[in-house]
Amino acid sequence: MLEGSREYMRADAKKNYDNLLSIAWDVFAEQGANASLREVARRAGVGMGTLYRHFPNREALLEPILRERFDRLTQKADNLKSASASEDALVLWVQEVIAFTHDYQGIISVMMGAIEDMDSALHSSCHALRAAGTQLLTRAQSEGKACADLDGDELFDLIAALAWLRDQPSHTARSEHLFSVIANAILINAQEVKN
Incomplete structure (x- = not known):
């Protein structure tokens, strides 16, 4: 794999991580600590697999x-x-x-x-x-x-x-x-x- 591809993947993963946190902040504030993780992933525009890769549980x-x-x-x-x-x-x-x-x-x-x-x-x-x-x-x-x-x-x-x-x-x-x-x-x- 090319070095540039690795850097892109790291940047993309960081972007997903930051986006998930930002969206989760809003969803938890709106719906409480038991808010749907599926809703967090949906609003962030990622699949559940991506969410669980970054955050294995609530x-x-x-x-x-x-x-x-x-x-x-x-x-x-x-x-x-x-x-x-x-x-x-x-x-x-x-x-x-x-x-x-x-x-x-x-x-x-x-x-x-x-x-x-x-x-x-x-x-x-x-x-x-x-x-x-x-x-x-x-x-x-x-x-x-x-x-x-x-x-x-x-x-x-x-x-x-x-x-x-x-x-x-x-x-x-x-x-x-x-x-x-x-x-x-x-x-x-x-x-x-x-x-």
């Missing part, structure tokens, strides 16, 4: 899309550690993670599964995201601003529960109120113990 396709958002949320936690009061940083970050999960309906169950599955393509990014939240929680606890009997895993579970609730049309209106109740319980309990 998580492999979700990973590069979500990693960028997870990395942004992890960076946001790092920025909040130095820019905000510990209790404000914790509450703001939790709100942002919940809002992110709302952008991709059904993503919270994918995230919760990935955090437990070390073989998941999303495990590393989800683990980093949970660790970022744990650091914000630990900082608030060390300053006496958050209750001491909550750990990072439980915080992630609370985020998942609130995110799930927000995804249910009949409960959306209550989700904001319940977020406030939970945030106040985490923060107020610490103040009560202090006094």
Whole structure:
């Protein structure tokens, strides 16, 4: 095979990869994490074989899309550690993670599964995201601003529960109120113990 042909094939494969990611971003945003992979391939103008050559399963396709958002949320936690009061940083970050999960309906169950599955393509990014939240929680606890009997895993579970609730049309209106109740319980309990 000629060198130029190989370069063309690499360029063509890269173009397909980038196009699939771009289309998948739109399809997942429209239809949620369980969107049809066939629809992604159709809109990208490629066959299922091409899609599976680049992304052997749904998580492999979700990973590069979500990693960028997870990395942004992890960076946001790092920025909040130095820019905000510990209790404000914790509450703001939790709100942002919940809002992110709302952008991709059904993503919270994918995230919760990935955090437990070390073989998941999303495990590393989800683990980093949970660790970022744990650091914000630990900082608030060390300053006496958050209750001491909550750990990072439980915080992630609370985020998942609130995110799930927000995804249910009949409960959306209550989700904001319940977020406030939970945030106040985490923060107020610490103040009560202090006094």
